[in-house]
Amino acid sequence: MHPSLDVSKSRQENAPETLAIDLRIVEPTKAPRNNGIFRRTITACEQTADFLVIVLTIASGYKAYHYLALGKQIHYGTHTVLAAAFGFAIVMVLMLDRAGAYSRGNSLLRVRETEQVLRVSAQAFLVALAISFSSGFLFSRWLLVLCFTLVPLALFVEKSAMYLAVSILHARGLGNERVLIYGAGNTGRRLFSTLKRSPRLGFEPVLFVDDDPNKVGTTIFEMGYERRRCAPVVRGPITRSLLSEYEIDSIIIAVPSIGREQFLRVVNEAFHGHVRLSFVPSHFLPSDSLVDYQDIDGVLLASFGQNTTRTGYELIKRGIDILTATICLTLGGPFLLLLAAVVRLDSPGPALFKQKRVGKDGMIFEMYKFRSMHVHAASSDYSPKTPSDPRITPFGRFLRKTSLDELPQLLNVLRGNMSLVGPRPEMPFIVDQYGEKERQRLQVKPGLTGLWQLSGDRAFLIHENIEYDLYYIQHRNLFMDLAVLLHTSIFAMRGV
Numbered sequence: 001m002h003p004s005l006d007v008s009k010s011r012q013e014n015a016p017e018t019l020a021i022d023l024r025i026v027e028p029t030k031a032p033r034n035n036g037i038f039r040r041t042i043t044a045c046e047q048t049a050d051f052l053v054i055v056l057t058i059a060s061g062y063k064a065y066h067y068l069a070l071g072k073q074i075h076y077g078t079h080t081v082l083a084a085a086f087g088f089a090i091v092m093v094l095m096l097d098r099a100g101a102y103s104r105g106n107s108l109l110r111v112r113e114t115e116q117v118l119r120v121s122a123q124a125f126l127v128a129l130a131i132s133f134s135s136g137f138l139f140s141r142w143l144l145v146l147c148f149t150l151v152p153l154a155l156f157v158e159k160s161a162m163y164l165a166v167s168i169l170h171a172r173g174l175g176n177e178r179v180l181i182y183g184a185g186n187t188g189r190r191l192f193s194t195l196k197r198s199p200r201l202g203f204e205p206v207l208f209v210d211d212d213p214n215k216v217g218t219t220i221f222e223m224g225y226e227r228r229r230c231a232p233v234v235r236g237p238i239t240r241s242l243l244s245e246y247e248i249d250s251i252i253i254a255v256p257s258i259g260r261e262q263f264l265r266v267v268n269e270a271f272h273g274h275v276r277l278s279f280v281p282s283h284f285l286p287s288d289s290l291v292d293y294q295d296i297d298g299v300l301l302a303s304f305g306q307n308t309t310r311t312g313y314e315l316i317k318r319g320i321d322i323l324t325a326t327i328c329l330t331l332g333g334p335f336l337l338l339l340a341a342v343v344r345l346d347s348p349g350p351a352l353f354k355q356k357r358v359g360k361d362g363m364i365f366e367m368y369k370f371r372s373m374h375v376h377a378a379s380s381d382y383s384p385k386t387p388s389d390p391r392i393t394p395f396g397r398f399l400r401k402t403s404l405d406e407l408p409q410l411l412n413v414l415r416g417n418m419s420l421v422g423p424r425p426e427m428p429f430i431v432d433q434y435g436e437k438e439r440q441r442l443q444v445k446p447g448l449t450g451l452w453q454l455s456g457d458r459a460f461l462i463h464e465n466i467e468y469d470l471y472y473i474q475h476r477n478l479f480m481d482l483a484v485l486l487h488t489s490i491f492a493m494r495g496v
Contacts, residue, residue, distance in 0.1 A: 038175030039202070042166055043102045047093050049158055054089035055082075057154040061147040070142040092124045092151075097312040114156060121152045170199040177249035177276065179203045180242075182266060184210040184220055184233045187280060188254035193222040196229050207246050208233040238266050243273040252301065253279035278303040313478055317419065320481075325414040328407075336407060339370055339399070346395035349375035352408055357425035360445045365417040367425060368408035372396030403488070409448045421481040422447025423469040441469050444476070449488040 101116045125148045195203045216235045270277040278301045340351035353371040373391040399405035412418040425446035451468040
């Protein structure tokens, strides 16, 4: 997912538009559809290739171990070897994914990619060694050393071949982003040359924009002896019509000394033009800005809203969602039926309450809850802030206090509308009033529980505690999700 800018309108009526941007805010935006599909396909191919290479290398290493008669020979069954190879391969691919090995930013000279393979290989084999000693299952140390030597080498060869194949595809224009470089100075020219020589990055610089009249109308060639590839320089400023004319997907600001107002002007155009933006960090960038950094040939580029969540995390989280929801609905079925019966007896009306809510990327879905309010209460009004709200039924107060009214949302989790952990979903009429800052909540699936529910600020509306959601979106990981679920269980038992 590509990073983008989140533009938040100033709450001050007279604030100029160019200064109405909170640089601490981020909101990933969708990449051009074809590019996104291309990158996801390549990532899936890389992960599959890594998995197969690791399995085959370990199996081959076992054969070589016996062929070379290394040390005291220990024989394992075929099923044992394959099970160990498959398990190790899964763990290692997940570790590589977590380390960012499938990020296209690794492609420059492939040094970082190789470093990650070596580091993750060492970590994975240390884990395997620890499991071997702690479980009492005897692995030949010679076999471990042999596999530890062969796996990184095999991955290096496989990744070199994959690098070459993807570079050829990018060189033919598949999956590239058309890049506008703002600034035709030394930094811009250096970036232009690097991007042209690193097709694996997937960037195709096509245009320079500069405000210097002496540079406008000239042509910038790549550095070096060949000087074959070039791009024209046109006069600024950057406008949405210019972005549309040249079909720009990404802007790189290559002016280290750019002024604040000039920078914000480009940010505005990038956001409203729905293009990716990277820039050389400036002195006025707030220290708490949510940005990520990438080294391109010694030039440090920052970008807003880089989503650091990895594919492995999303897959594991979805698996946990499905497994947990299935178990809870199956084992807790009688308890849920009992709650439904009490709701029906407590007040006239259905046991379940269905309401339109807004999910990830603005998708509307029907959310389920045990009814905790009288049927005459407006379904499209704001939720009650206090237990004394007259709309709440007597049993509904107990349900809301213990959060048991949320249990039917396990059906939403099972259907994929929601996750166990995430920002709480809100009603469409509230989302319609969102500013750009609040719309960041729509980046991820809404959750049955989240940081907001654990906070002491539940008397306020959900979107009025946006900081909790922004923190979760930027720092979410498997262990944070498990911690939120644990604390939610404790809070529910305490009746908070």
